Amino acid sequence: MALPVDEVLRIARLAHLRLDAAEAERMGTHLARILDYVAMLDDADVSSVEGTTHAIGLVCPLREDRVHPSLSSSEASRGAPHSEEDLFAVPRFVG
Amino acid sequence: MSATAAEIATLVGGGHASAEEIARTTFARIRRCDGRIGAYLRLDEEGALRSAREVDARVRLGERPVLAGVPIALKDAIVTRGVETTCASKILRGWIPPYDAAVVERLRAAGAVITGKANMDEFAMGSSNENSAYGPVRNPWDLERTPGGSSGGSAAAVAAELCAAALGSDTGGSIRQPAAMCGVVGLKPTYGRVSRRGLVAFASSLDQIGPLAHTVEDAALLLEAVAGHDERDSTSAARPVEPYRDSCRGDLRGLRIGVPREFFVAGMDSEVEAAVRAAIEVLGRLGGEIVDLSLPHTPHAVAAYYLICTAEASANLARYDGVRFGHRARGAQDLLEMYQRTRGEGFGPEVKRRIMLGTYALSAGYYEAYYGKAQKVRTLICRDFEEAFRSCDVLATPTSPTAAFRLGERLDDPLQMHLADVFTISVNLAGLPGISLPCGATGAGLPIGLQIIAPAFAEQTMLRAAWAYEQSTDWHLRRPPEWTA
Numbered sequence: 001m002a003l004p005v006d007e008v009l010r011i012a013r014l015a016h017l018r019l020d021a022a023e024a025e026r027m028g029t030h031l032a033r034i035l036d037y038v039a040m041l042d043d044a045d046v047s048s049v050e051g052t053t054h055a056i057g058l059v060c061p062l063r064e065d066r067v068h069p070s071l072s073s074s075e076a077s078r079g080a081p082h083s084e085e086d087l088f089a090v091p092r093f094v095g
Numbered sequence: 096m097s098a099t100a101a102e103i104a105t106l107v108g109g110g111h112a113s114a115e116e117i118a119r120t121t122f123a124r125i126r127r128c129d130g131r132i133g134a135y136l137r138l139d140e141e142g143a144l145r146s147a148r149e150v151d152a153r154v155r156l157g158e159r160p161v162l163a164g165v166p167i168a169l170k171d172a173i174v175t176r177g178v179e180t181t182c183a184s185k186i187l188r189g190w191i192p193p194y195d196a197a198v199v200e201r202l203r204a205a206g207a208v209i210t211g212k213a214n215m216d217e218f219a220m221g222s223s224n225e226n227s228a229y230g231p232v233r234n235p236w237d238l239e240r241t242p243g244g245s246s247g248g249s250a251a252a253v254a255a256e257l258c259a260a261a262l263g264s265d266t267g268g269s270i271r272q273p274a275a276m277c278g279v280v281g282l283k284p285t286y287g288r289v290s291r292r293g294l295v296a297f298a299s300s301l302d303q304i305g306p307l308a309h310t311v312e313d314a315a316l317l318l319e320a321v322a323g324h325d326e327r328d329s330t331s332a333a334r335p336v337e338p339y340r341d342s343c344r345g346d347l348r349g350l351r352i353g354v355p356r357e358f359f360v361a362g363m364d365s366e367v368e369a370a371v372r373a374a375i376e377v378l379g380r381l382g383g384e385i386v387d388l389s390l391p392h393t394p395h396a397v398a399a400y401y402l403i404c405t406a407e408a409s410a411n412l413a414r415y416d417g418v419r420f421g422h423r424a425r426g427a428q429d430l431l432e433m434y435q436r437t438r439g440e441g442f443g444p445e446v447k448r449r450i451m452l453g454t455y456a457l458s459a460g461y462y463e464a465y466y467g468k469a470q471k472v473r474t475l476i477c478r479d480f481e482e483a484f485r486s487c488d489v490l491a492t493p494t495s496p497t498a499a500f501r502l503g504e505r506l507d508d509p510l511q512m513h514l515a516d517v518f519t520i521s522v523n524l525a526g527l528p529g530i531s532l533p534c535g536a537t538g539a540g541l542p543i544g545l546q547i548i549a550p551a552f553a554e555q556t557m558l559r560a561a562w563a564y565e566q567s568t569d570w571h572l573r574r575p576p577e578w579t580a
Contacts, residue, residue, distance in 0.1 A: 011451050011455050012451065016413070016435050016438055017438050017439055017447060019447070020439075023444075027447070030448055030509055034452060034509065037401070050471070051467060051470030051471045052470055052474045052524075054300050055525050055551075058329075061329055061333070071194070075193045079193070079419065080418065081417060081420075082423065
């Protein structure tokens with residue numbers, strides 16, 4: 001059974017994705033099939049198991065702060081679809 | 096271009112061949128052949144010839160770079176300063192990175208000549224290369240079939256000799272599976288062995304860059320060149336790089352080779368099973384002790400992977416919002432609409448599906464049931480491997496349950512596509528190194544891959560087993576007939 005379209009659109013809003021009506025319907029069918037499949041994880045006994053975020057035991061490494069050359073603001077903003085005076089320009093979003 | 100990377104480096108480094116001449120020959124072959132394969136998204140002939148001339152000059156000054164003059168293709172997920180990098184996505188069309196990935200810096204320092212950017216599944220999400228926004232790659236062994244994925248362009252370029260070797264990235268099998276389907280060697284290193292700086296992120300706890308090549312020795316040579324600690328990648332391992340190429344010798348006496356029962360499943364292709372079982376017999380004849388064992392949580396790996404990789408992807412791909420790089424939708428009235436339309440227009444169907452699934456798995460009320468559960472199952476899978484490596488030194492398995500499948504065959508069935516990676520995924524979940532190497536062919540002549548898996552940072556043991564097998568067989572010498580010469 002497909003995931004209801006309003007549920008699909010709720011997730012799409014969380015993901016900042018615009019889906020058209022046909023996409024949302026197809027997505028509902030695909031997501032439901034995948035969720036059915038992953039439900040098999042319920043068969044695994046994980047009652048006394050901690051989750052793994054990283055397989056190789058990593059400690060967060062620290063180092064001294066030091067000043068070194070980095071990208072200039074003009075280099076950093078060069079790939080932007082719209083920039084003004086080396087700043088990223090976006091549509092107005094306050095008053 | 097029938098020489099291996101090791102042979103080219105010896106010839107160029109010794110002053111017996113010119114890197115520029117080799118680069119020109121390579122580009123002539125690409126122009127002749129790649130129109131029908133589609134392995135490259137873009138070439139950098141000018142940059143390649145310039146760096147080839149620099150390598151020739153270094154050799155004249157007495158240097159002997161380890162990859163002198165070796166033409167290498169890069170998966171388009173690896174950023175290259177001044178050369179468009181799209182990850183095969185429309186959302187990054189036209190993006191020119193302002194820096195080189197760490198592996199690119201290392202390749203250049205080692206004297207490699209970068210030919211161009213190889214096609215791939217969009218954002219490395221796929222197992223057939225059909226999710227590229229710029230068209231599929233065709234398998235050089237049969238143009239009606241996929242090369243596997245997601246590093247399909249890298250694998251096809253090596254197979255058709257459109258480069259001597261390539262780099263790909265492997266999140267759930269994306270180096271090893273296409274290597275198996277294209278009849279080349281593909282190596283996924285231990286998580287943290289190679290810097291991910293400059294690898295466009297898909298699933299950060301799983302992604303790893305590695306080589307594709309014609310021989311095990313070439314894969315070892317490339318790994319040695321690109322591996323090593325990098326303080327700009329906080330997950331990079333602070334361990335010295337071992338002399339991987341030196342592991343390519345000796346026999347297998349004393350080596351215990353585990354064969355996990357769960358990797359020979361009902362429904363797998365009988366020709367694949369027969370070829371891999373025959374390869375395991377060869378490993379035994381070479382002195383290896385074959386150990387039957389179990390990795391009991393293998394059947395859960397695809398489901399756990401599906402949730403973990405999509406959860407991580409949904410977070411990583413949040414950065415594509417039309418502000419700092421890539422595509423931006425026109426005409427949006429406000430910022431939120433701009434984000435939504437930019438992403439709706441820029442991402443392809445599989446990327447959207449994974450972002451949606453990941454967002455769902457991380458959303459309030461579902462987090463523990465999906466993502467949290469998957470992380471716990473990941474622990475069980477890691478423990479399976481720990482237990483297995485108490486009774487063996489390496490594992491030998493098939494790389495993929497089938498040989499290359501037909502273009503279009505699985506496109507409407509995302510779940511079936513994921514099952515192409517059923518034998519490779521658990522290796523990523525456990526962070527282990529794995530290598531695929533040619534071990535047979537189907538009746539139709541399609542390549543079959545053998546996977547060898549080792550404990551974390553035991554690449555040397557893995558390479559020793561792979562090299563010994565390769566030396567005693569000639570599968571690695573087969574070339575797709577149409578592209579020979």
